[in-house]
Amino acid sequence: MPEAIGIAIVGAESTGKTTLAQTLATRLAAGTGQRVAWVPEVLREWCEHAGRTPQVQEQAAILRAQHERISAAGAEHDIVVCDTTALMTAVYSQLLFADRTLHERAAQLHRRSVSATLLTAIDLPWVSDGLQRDGPQVREPVDAALRELMQGQGIAYAVVGGQGEARVLQALAAVAPLLRNTGPDGPQQTAGSQKNAGRAQGLFTGLESDTANRRASAWACECCLPDQERALRRSRSQ
Numbered sequence: 366m367p368e369a370i371g372i373a374i375v376g377a378e379s380t381g382k383t384t385l386a387q388t389l390a391t392r393l394a395a396g397t398g399q400r401v402a403w404v405p406e407v408l409r410e411w412c413e414h415a416g417r418t419p420q421v422q423e424q425a426a427i428l429r430a431q432h433e434r435i436s437a438a439g440a441e442h443d444i445v446v447c448d449t450t451a452l453m454t455a456v457y458s459q460l461l462f463a464d465r466t467l468h469e470r471a472a473q474l475h476r477r478s479v480s481a482t483l484l485t486a487i488d489l490p491w492v493s494d495g496l497q498r499d500g501p502q503v504r505e506p507v508d509a510a511l512r513e514l515m516q517g518q519g520i521a522y523a524v525v526g527g528q529g530e531a532r533v534l535q536a537l538a539a540v541a542p543l544l545r546n547t548g549p550d551g552p553q554q555t556a557g558s559q560k561n562a563g564r565a566q567g568l569f570t571g572l573e574s575d576t577a578n579r580r581a582s583a584w585a586c587e588c589c590l591p592d593q594e595r596a597l598r599r600s601r602s603q
Contacts, residue, residue: 368439369402369438369439369440369442369443369444369445370443370444370445370480370481370543370544371435371439371444371445371447371478371479371480371481372389372444372445372446372447372479372480372481372483372540372543373447373449373450373452373475373478373479373481373482373483374386374389374446374447374448374449374483374485374525374536375449375450375452375453375482375483375484375485375511375522376484376485376486376487376507376508376511377485377487377503377504377505377507377508377511378491378503378504378507379489379490379491379492379501379504380485380486380487380488380489380504381485381489381532382406382448382449382485383405383406383409383448385483385485385525385532385533385536386403386405386446386447386448387403387448388533389446389533389536389537389540390402390403390444390446392533392537393444393446393537393540393544394444397443397444397544399442399443399444400441400442400443400444401442401443401444401445401446402438402439402441402442402444402445402446403445403446403448404431404434404435404438404445404446404447404448405448406431406448406449406453407427407430407431407434408427408431408449408453408454408457411427411430421458421461421462421464424454424457424458424462424464424467425467425470427454428451428454428455428467428470428471428474431447431449431450431451431454432450432451432474432477432478435447435450435478436478439478444544445478447478447479450471450474450475450478450479451467451470451471451472451474451475452471452472452475452511452514452515452520453511454467454471455467455468455470455471455472455514456507456510456511456514457507459510459514460503460506460507460510468514468517468518469518471514472514472518472520475518475520476518476520480543481523481539481540481543482515482520482521482522482523483522483523483524483525483536483539483540484508484511484512484515484522484523484524484525485524485525485526485532486524486525486526486527487504487505487508488526488527488528489528491504523539525539
């Protein structure tokens with residue numbers, strides 16, 4: 366039985382990861398006719414159940430639980446859309462506890478489960494959401510640490526930005542090359558417009574190789590960055 370195609374959505378808090386994951390899963394199911402699963406974020410459930418955020422010694426268990434769910438979904442579905450992966454646990458451990466020991470394991474689990482990684486841009490208004498969110502001031506550090514981790518571990522990613530439907534269309538365009546042969550119409554029709562097909566050409570074709578090749582040729586697609594994202598990148602380079 367072939368392995369499921371894993372699509373991961375990662376990014377700083379309040380950048381629309383959950384909404385995008387749910388919408389993307391729905392669109393892909395409708396557009397490809399394949400069995401599509403959406404795997405929610407384990408950390409959110411953990412915090413709601415415990416009534417607090419995890420301590421440093423609890424991070425590894427959350428990391429494992431996230432990927433156990435992804436693996437279980439992949440055993441029964443053709444496409445799995447992941448609302449975060451172990452990468453986010455590793456980044457939080459780094460920023461909250463100065464602990465980088467989870468980096469390598471997180472990258473291994475991510476590569477094992479994921480074929481395409483979408484990084485949500487920090488171009489949406491920050492919205493409070495209980496225990497999980499600290500404030501808009503943490504989004505840039507999380508974004509920077511996440512990019513550093515992915516680039517250091519050879520994990521390719523595409524930045525997804527824009528408001529509402531535009532954000533969804535960018536995500537669909539980014540994953541289109543992986544999914545062209547999964548349904549009668551393909552994901553370009555899922556995006557609702559043939560004009561988006563051209564933008565999708567080649568965005569993730571390099572990710573169809575094996576893990577070793579991905580690490581050797583990792584890249585980041587940032588051709589569709591929103592203005593706020595470009596400004597942030599410029600400020601970091603100065």
